[in-house]
Amino acid sequence: MVxxxxxxxxxxxxxxxxxxxxxxxxxxxxxTSSFIRSEWPSTDIPLDSAEFAVPxxxxxxxxxxxxxxxxxxxxxxxxxVTMIEPGSTExxxxxxxxxxxxxxxxxxxxxYYKYTSGxxxxxxxxxxxxxxxxxxxxxxxxxxxxxxxxxxxxLGADASYTFGIIGDLGQTYNSLSTLDHYMSTKGQTVxxxxxxxYADRYQDNDGNRWDSWGRFIEKSVAYxxxxxxxxxxxIEYRSDLGEFxxxxxxxxxxxxxxxxxxxxxxxxxxxxxxxxxxxxLSSFSPFVKYTPQWLWLRNELKQVDxxxxxxxxxxxHSPLYNSNSAHYMEGxxxxxxxxxxxxxxKIDLIFAGHVHAYERSYRVSNINYNITVGxxxxxxxxxxxxxxxxxxxxxxxxxxxxxxxxxxxxxxxREASYGHAVLELKNRTHAFYHWIRNDDxxxxxxxxxxxxxxxxxxxxxxxxxxxxxxxxxxxVATY
Numbered sequence: 001m002v003x004x005x006x007x008x009x010x011x012x013x014x015x016x017x018x019x020x021x022x023x024x025x026x027x028x029x030x031x032t033s034s035f036i037r038s039e040w041p042s043t044d045i046p047l048d049s050a051e052f053a054v055p056x057x058x059x060x061x062x063x064x065x066x067x068x069x070x071x072x073x074x075x076x077x078x079x080x081v082t083m084i085e086p087g088s089t090e091x092x093x094x095x096x097x098x099x100x101x102x103x104x105x106x107x108x109x110x111x112y113y114k115y116t117s118g119x120x121x122x123x124x125x126x127x128x129x130x131x132x133x134x135x136x137x138x139x140x141x142x143x144x145x146x147x148x149x150x151x152x153x154x155l156g157a158d159a160s161y162t163f164g165i166i167g168d169l170g171q172t173y174n175s176l177s178t179l180d181h182y183m184s185t186k187g188q189t190v191x192x193x194x195x196x197x198y199a200d201r202y203q204d205n206d207g208n209r210w211d212s213w214g215r216f217i218e219k220s221v222a223y224x225x226x227x228x229x230x231x232x233x234x235i236e237y238r239s240d241l242g243e244f245x246x247x248x249x250x251x252x253x254x255x256x257x258x259x260x261x262x263x264x265x266x267x268x269x270x271x272x273x274x275x276x277x278x279x280x281l282s283s284f285s286p287f288v289k290y291t292p293q294w295l296w297l298r299n300e301l302k303q304v305d306x307x308x309x310x311x312x313x314x315x316x317h318s319p320l321y322n323s324n325s326a327h328y329m330e331g332x333x334x335x336x337x338x339x340x341x342x343x344x345x346k347i348d349l350i351f352a353g354h355v356h357a358y359e360r361s362y363r364v365s366n367i368n369y370n371i372t373v374g375x376x377x378x379x380x381x382x383x384x385x386x387x388x389x390x391x392x393x394x395x396x397x398x399x400x401x402x403x404x405x406x407x408x409x410x411x412x413x414r415e416a417s418y419g420h421a422v423l424e425l426k427n428r429t430h431a432f433y434h435w436i437r438n439d440d441x442x443x444x445x446x447x448x449x450x451x452x453x454x455x456x457x458x459x460x461x462x463x464x465x466x467x468x469x470x471x472x473x474x475x476v477a478t479y
Contacts, residue, residue, distance in 0.1 A: 057143030063214025115207030161274030167353025170395025194231025194317030353391035
């Protein structure tokens with residue numbers, strides 16, 4: 001992984017890169033930002049605000065969202081809700097708004113204590129062509145609504161693609177700032193690292209706040225897929241209300257293509273998109289040895305083809321490395337279960353949420369942990385992933401501003417601010433990464449990094465196997 005500045009970058013990033021040039025391989029130096037927000041309280045947007053408005057017409061489709069519908073990016077799952085009647089399950093779609101294709105889906109609903117959901121529709125559009133814009137239409141007559149999406153490029157080592165990373169979003173004014181800032185980027189798909197609506201923060205886990213959140217994010221997720229993972233605020237186990245199941249609203253509303261990757265649960269699965277193989281894990285489902293999630297992950301890692309999808313990315317909710325007092329060490333049991341695999345298979349990046357702050361690690365591992373002989377601290381490891389916490393989407397619980405001091409050697413950059421991240425996969429060897437702060441409503445690029453791919457960039461023989469596209473980087477520092 002490397003730090004860089006490109007043409008037009010502020011002098012600040014040039015100075016930081018020059019500092020990094022002085023680092024030797026096993027000497028790490030972290031940075032804790034002193035930035036402090038001064039405005040914009042973490043308060044929820046009122047339900048009668050325009051951000052939550054119901055579309056016009058009689059019982060129109062609302063809360064429209066899409067996600068990848070298969071393993072390789074040639075299918076899309078379209079979901080929406082009607083509140084009064086079931087209505088039509090048909091989706092009309094095509095390469096133009098003449099809609100020469102159609103598909104039919106299914107309808108479900110659920111109850112949670114005194115709340116009854118609307119009619120939740122889902123429909124799979126399959127057999128799509130790569131790198132193609134499709135238009136789709138749902139609903140009937142005057143209540144019909146039209147949207148579009150673009151399929152990813154064909155799987156390939158040099159297929160460039162841009163992902164947004166958002167977590168712990170909620171529905172505050174800061175959430176709105178995060179969403180608007182992300183939509184101003186060139187992001188093509190969101191990797192969502194858990195904690196969606198925060199409906200569990202309301203009396204009786206108010207299901208109406210799931211509906212408002214669905215309308216809130218529609219302006220993005222109806223036009224590009226969000227890859228879902230679940231967080232602790234999505235569990236909604238309430239024995240006092242007679243609700244003994246977990247993830248009830250999440251599982252009904254946010255479908256995932258888990259069957260395509262041979263997963264037994266929608267909570268953990270994998271997709272391949274452009275040059276990335278993305279693995280979604282569930283921090284709040286059993287994962288110890290021989291559990292279904294453990295067995296599935298062991299098999300899925302063996303299926304990864306770095307010749308075709310060189311970028312291996314994992315998303316989860318609870319971070320495995322975190323130097324904030326909030327949720328400190330909560331990911332330790334999953335780290336103990338899976339970290340050796342993450343190093344063995346040279347995973348590039350692991351994104352998590354949960355902690356309402358931003359943090360990026362160096363490439364470190366603790367796979368030799370053995371307290372009886374004193375090996376109990378993370379050490380630099382070129383084969384390890386970079387761990388990035390992006391749990392700063394904007395929810396009403398506020399920021400986690402208490403970082404542990406001194407800053408641990410595994411921590412490279414940390415800041416208690418709201419924001420989101422963007423990952424630009426350029427080719428098989430390089431990716432540009434940006435974390436963008438919400439500075440009281442303004443979008444401020446703050447942490448910027450170039451990542452070397454763990455598989456292709458680590459081997460000169462593989463790196464020279466094919467001619468690579470030209471890269472314009474004016475200054476590079478390695479660690």
